[in-house]
Amino acid sequence: MAKIRSLLVLVFCxxxxxxxxxxxxxIEHQTSLVKxxxxxxxxxxxxxxxxxxxxxxxxxxxxxxxxxxxNPSLNTYNFSLLNSVLDAVAKKGKKVNFAVLPGRWSPKWxxxxxxxxxxxxxxxxxxxxxxxxxxxxxxxWNANYIDKYxxxxxxxxxxxxxxxxxxxxIAITGGSNTNGIEADLIGTDDELKRIGFTNDRYTxxxxxxxxxxxxxxxxxxxxxxIHNLYGSKHTGAISETLTTWVNQQxxxxxxxxxxxxxxxxxxxxxNQYADLVLSQSPSNIVLQSIKIYSKPGRQSGSFxxxxxxxxxxxxxxxxxxxEDVKAGLLNF
Numbered sequence: 500m501a502k503i504r505s506l507l508v509l510v511f512c513x514x515x516x517x518x519x520x521x522x523x524x525x526i527e528h529q530t531s532l533v534k535x536x537x538x539x540x541x542x543x544x545x546x547x548x549x550x551x552x553x554x555x556x557x558x559x560x561x562x563x564x565x566x567x568x569x570n571p572s573l574n575t576y577n578f579s580l581l582n583s584v585l586d587a588v589a590k591k592g593k594k595v596n597f598a599v600l601p602g603r604w605s606p607k608w609x610x611x612x613x614x615x616x617x618x619x620x621x622x623x624x625x626x627x628x629x630x631x632x633x634x635x636x637x638x639x640w641n642a643n644y645i646d647k648y649x650x651x652x653x654x655x656x657x658x659x660x661x662x663x664x665x666x667x668x669i670a671i672t673g674g675s676n677t678n679g680i681e682a683d684l685i686g687t688d689d690e691l692k693r694i695g696f697t698n699d700r701y702t703x704x705x706x707x708x709x710x711x712x713x714x715x716x717x718x719x720x721x722x723x724x725i726h727n728l729y730g731s732k733h734t735g736a737i738s739e740t741l742t743t744w745v746n747q748q749x750x751x752x753x754x755x756x757x758x759x760x761x762x763x764x765x766x767x768x769x770n771q772y773a774d775l776v777l778s779q780s781p782s783n784i785v786l787q788s789i790k791i792y793s794k795p796g797r798q799s800g801s802f803x804x805x806x807x808x809x810x811x812x813x814x815x816x817x818x819x820x821x822e823d824v825k826a827g828l829l830n831f
Contacts (some may be wrong), residue, residue: 522810532593533809534558536596536817537666537824541568545587552591556829559594559667561818562572565604566679570651572608576656585662596722596818599655600602601648602636602679610730615641617676617694619686620640625790627821636676639684640704648673651707656715658760667753667816669718671712673710674705675726681758682738685725687731691730701729702740709741713749722785724756725775734822735771742775742811754815760802777812785820793826802828 503798537551542563562584570576581597588595603621610616623635637644659666672679676686682705684696712721723745725738745753757776760766766773776784786809792802802823809817825831 503649503694504669506572514674524763535815535829536561536594536816536818537821538563538818539584539821541565543821546582547821547825548584548587549591551824552588552593554824554829556636557593557824558816559596561596561598562574563598565599566599566601566651567604567606568646569655570606572606573647574650576658577652578655582658582662585659587666589662589665594667595665596646596668596670596816597659598672598680599664600678600680601673602676603634604679605637605644609637609644609647610635611643614644614675615687617689619676621677621685634677636679637744639674639676639679640700645673645704645707649715651710653713663718666719668722669712669716670756671721671723671747671753674701674751678757681726682741683728684730685728686730688730688732696729698729698734698737702737709745709749709753713752721753722756723753724758726758727772727775734772735775738775742779744751754783754785756785758787759789760805760809760817761789762801762808766808780814781813784812784814785816786812786814788820790821791820791822803831 535557536559537554537557537563539551541562543551548560551560564581569578569581585595598791615638616635617638618632618633618635622629623629628681670680672799675681676682677683684691684701723741724741727733727735727738729737742755745755755776756774757766759772768774768777776808778788788805792805806817819829
């Protein structure tokens with residue numbers, strides 16, 4: 500009996516020693532708790548999209564395609580590429596967040612004289628090559644632009660209506676110039692003055708576009724991307740007005756998106772931009788990674804910090820760039 504007792508004590512001591520030798524063990528693969536959608540741009544092939552969809556840690560894709568690709572000439576529509584992507588996602592049993600991008604991807608046939616377009620120097624080192632290039636887009640409140648865009652939206656609805664079970668959300672786009680999807684306006688202060696920008700005019704135009712989306716795309720869930728940059732001025736007033744108005748007019752229909760989500764310490768409560776979404780219920784917000792973490796020269800380790808931060812915030816879902824999925828950053 501004494502020998503058995505001694506043996507039990509020895510086993511207990513060894514177990515305690517083993518626990519002490521491995522303090523605070525973390526299982527890294529458990530950090531991907533939030534729903535994850537991979538951002539896929541329209542130049543991705545179906546094979547590449549299927550490879551991304553085959554990743555078990557991806558719940559679906561966020562698909563971006565320029566308006567010009569879907570509406571190449573006046574009253575002519577080509578939805579074949581979009582339909583093939585939606586079909587591919589449906590076969591995988593996953594979901595799509597869809598956004599058509601106007602702004603600098605508006606059809607060339609729409610662009611008129613200087614009075615109907617705005618110009619700026621485009622530069623993006625987060626998800627593009629960082630080179631500065633001249634860019635033009637329709638003035639977001641130009642009457643002809645709005646008329647043609649709304650006509651296109653009706654045609655788009657007729658095409659995607661059969662895919663309602665595949666579409667997780669539709670992004671409300673059309674009120675800005677760079678990608679048409681965020682509530683900002685990029686350009687010099689002189690250019691904003693030339694085109695007649697005011698807070699009220701800009702806000703009213705977004706309200707008109709939001710109402711059109713909700714009316715045309717009946718039964719869908721929407722996202723609306725806030726921002727706070729207009730020329731050289733940072734202000735949360737426009738997005739604050741719009742989020743309040745949306746919650747009053749369309750409660751529960753529209754989630755608010757922040758497309759500059761990052762592991763950097765500035766994205767926290769108390770920051771003007773971050774507060775535009777963090778002031779909302781977590782289930783009513785969407786976060787999108789501000790950058791492609793796998794680009795050369797970047798620290799991929801901070802991708803884990805970004806994922807952990809998203810898990811703490813608990814948004815409805817998180818959007819990361821497909822390049823990071825292909826690079827294996829989710830495989831931790």
